[in-house]
Amino acid sequence: MKLLLDTHVWLWAHLEPAKLAPRVAAALVAPTNELWLSPISIWEVLLLIERGRVVVRGDPRAWVEAAWARAPMQEAVLTRAVAERSRAVRVAHQDPADRFLAASAEVYDLTLVTDDENLLCGTGYRRLANRRALPRRSRGA
Numbered sequence: 001m002k003l004l005l006d007t008h009v010w011l012w013a014h015l016e017p018a019k020l021a022p023r024v025a026a027a028l029v030a031p032t033n034e035l036w037l038s039p040i041s042i043w044e045v046l047l048l049i050e051r052g053r054v055v056v057r058g059d060p061r062a063w064v065e066a067a068w069a070r071a072p073m074q075e076a077v078l079t080r081a082v083a084e085r086s087r088a089v090r091v092a093h094q095d096p097a098d099r100f101l102a103a104s105a106e107v108y109d110l111t112l113v114t115d116d117e118n119l120l121c122g123t124g125y126r127r128l129a130n131r132r133a134l135p136r137r138s139r140g141a
Contacts, residue, residue: 002034003027004076004110006101006119007041009130011054014067024113024130035073036110040100076104091122 005013005028012019013028020028027033042064048054049063056063076082078100085103086096098119105112105125114120115130 001027001030001032002036002074002108002110003128004036004038004101004105004108004112005041005073006112006114006116007044007048007097008115009113010037010041010067011045011048012130013071015054015056019115019130019132021130021132024128027113027128035071036076036104036108037068037073038076038101038104039078040097040104044097076108076110078104079107082107089122090124092118 009020009024017025028035045054045064046060049056049060082100082103085107086099089099089102089106091098091102095118098116101112101114102119102122102125104110105127111126111128112119113128113130120127120129
């Protein structure tokens with residue numbers, strides 16, 4: 001399977017693996033799967049770091065390069081076809097980054113791995129939901 005990681009899934013894989021659902025965690029290490037990342041995710045990570053919403057040690061660009069080196073992936077390049085498709089892709093909102101991710105999944109025939117409800121509700125591309133099972137409540141609760 002060819003998997004396009006959304007920004008948060010890529011970050012969680014490096015910084016907070018406990019946030020990955022068991023099914024997603026297994027898919028990310030399966031030797032038969034190809035992992036892909038969009039440059040949009042790199043851009044989003046750098047913005048999150050700049051805004052203080054994600055904390056990494058050292059220079060943010062060096063962190064990104066080190067993360068890429070630890071788990072090399074295919075790059076889902078932003079092409080003219082992706083840009084054109086981003087305006088027609090069916091997602092629940094107009095967020096440009098999400099639209100580029102969904103369009104990349106369509107154009108490159110990838111499965112988008114995401115926790116984002118807006119992307120999970122989209123159509124026209126395959127999705128793998130990062131959904132952790134909720135703990136079962138006891139009968140007395």
